[in-house]
Amino acid sequence: MPVNRNALIRYRTIDQCLQNRRRKWTLDDLIAACGDAIYEYQGIDTGVSRRTVQADIEMMRSNKLGYEAPIVVVDKKYYTYSDKNYSITNSPLNQQDMQVLSEVSGLLKQFKGFNHFTDLNEMVSKLEDKIYSQKTQSSPVIDFEKNDNLKGLEWIEVIRKAIVAKKAICITYQSFKAREASTFCFSGYLLKEYRNRWFVLGMQHKRNAHIMTLALDRIQAVEVDEEPYRENRTLDLATYYNDCLGVTKSPGQRDCEVVFWVDAANAPYVITKPLHHTQKVLSEDETGKIFSIKVILNFELERELLGFGAKMRVLGPRILVKQIKAQLVKTLANYENNQE
Template sequence: MPVNRNALIRYKTIDACLRNRRRRWTLADLIEKVSDTLYDYEGMEKGISRRTIQADIQMMRSDKLGYNAPIIIVEKKYYMYEDPDYSITNIPLSDADLTRMTEAVEVLKQFKGFTHFEHLNGVVQKLEGHVYASGHDKQTIIDFEKNENLKGLEHLNTIYEAIVNGMVLEISYQSFKALEPTPLDLHGWWLKEFKNRWFVVGAKGRNEEPTTLALDRIVAVKANKEKLYYPNESDYTPQTYYQHVIGPTVMKLRPNRVRIAVTGEHVPYVATKPLHPSQRIIEMAQDRMIIELLVITNLELEREILGFGNGMEVLEPARLRNRIAEKTRKAADLYSTE
């Protein structure tokens, strides 16, 4: 059964009201709330009739749309959900929905071998997991790494929409070293994810060098469509910008040839999961491997190396070797006994 936009807005508004159990909702209250919402979203000034809302409630109670909403009336006056955890947004997928989603997954899987559609791989796997879980009434069999409590995730949608629609971002930004946040305008170009942390890359003005801001250090952000937005007119793309780095930190330095000896149990891990796309194996033995990277030596590279502990030794360049050696000595001092 096709449902028009206004009807969907009414259903969602009634649903939001009935989920709010801190207030008791009469039919008049629901009519007023739905009328206000339609005015805000659609500019409709004409009030909603009593009959319309009553018909909406009956439709939500029925299985015509798959809602089967447990709407009851208490004290012959107040409407509420009998199940306090119910919402029309939580209804399970129907068999028809599962069939269509399964077909969609099969179509998307056809693109997984093409390099132009490599970004679809994660989407396809997530859809496959969701369809399997819904169809078998089980937990998903694919669990992706995530950190839902990470600070700054609430800004993702605002920043994404601003980039897509070409709007200037007005940001209040406070670095870890700053005592107070600083206001700035950013013309966002793209979003970057690294180890579950998100960053926005753009420029503070026309013809300026790219700036990278961490979302977990953004105090507040809003999009301003009145200000003139400067799109990315440089030669930078995410692919070229991060070509010689690990992580989001890009400095205007020449990449270095970094040679690292990998030993012991870490050899197969580094061989099968390279530190960087430029990684080449120079020497290979049973329990020792020497790799070469063409990268800019930044903090993220150092953290990757230090994360392997005594399983990695930087051979060159000397400056990076000395930095890793110094940090390793300081770490060892933390565990030394008097």
């Protein structure tokens, strides 16, 4: 059954709304959300009728498009999914989808050999594996790293749209250290993923406005704000994180040379998977190798180095050696205090 672009936008919008279980969705809320989405993607500002959205919901509930979405009405007013993990994006692909995916995969594979398109390799592999598993009705042969319980993913599209449209957003946020949540205006500049967690870099609107990085899994609410968007005029977003592991960084923070020794048994792992793109081998002997990387000192760096345990020894700078030693003393004390 052919489906026009506007209908697909509405289905996707309804699906995103019903996945957001932090809010209760009435039919009027869904109508408004669909109208906003059509205007954003198509530039059409005629609105969406009540009958259209009701028909969309019935279509999503049916198996005509293969969705069979478990949409229910709670308290005779609020729409939601009875299965909190459901999404139409998880639905099996039909033949038309498979054909399109195959064509896209074939197109992308033409670029795999070019250095400028090395980032496409994983995308192509994922597509090919998806196509293979769908065609053969068998298990995938590639298992990519994922975290099904990851929080905050529902904010990615909202924040991305705000960044593209250069709109300020109002964020309700509670860090792990804060006793309670706070709400503030924020201009986002860059979404970044690090180890399956998502972050947004931007500027908080205050008198002492400053650049900050927020973890999406600590966000409780996001709404478009009427305050003027504050343009990024100081940061090179393409290189901002080049001198650090992770995302903990302050503008103006300087990198330094971090030197560390890794024993002979584990040095090959560090060579084949460098800690940072600046990694160099300074020297080696039968006991192991000495490496260096040029990065800023932050929490993620300490955690990465501590993860090697006795297989690694940090040699410099002096302040980092002191911090690593302090962490190891605390670790040893934790074990000694728990002895029976």
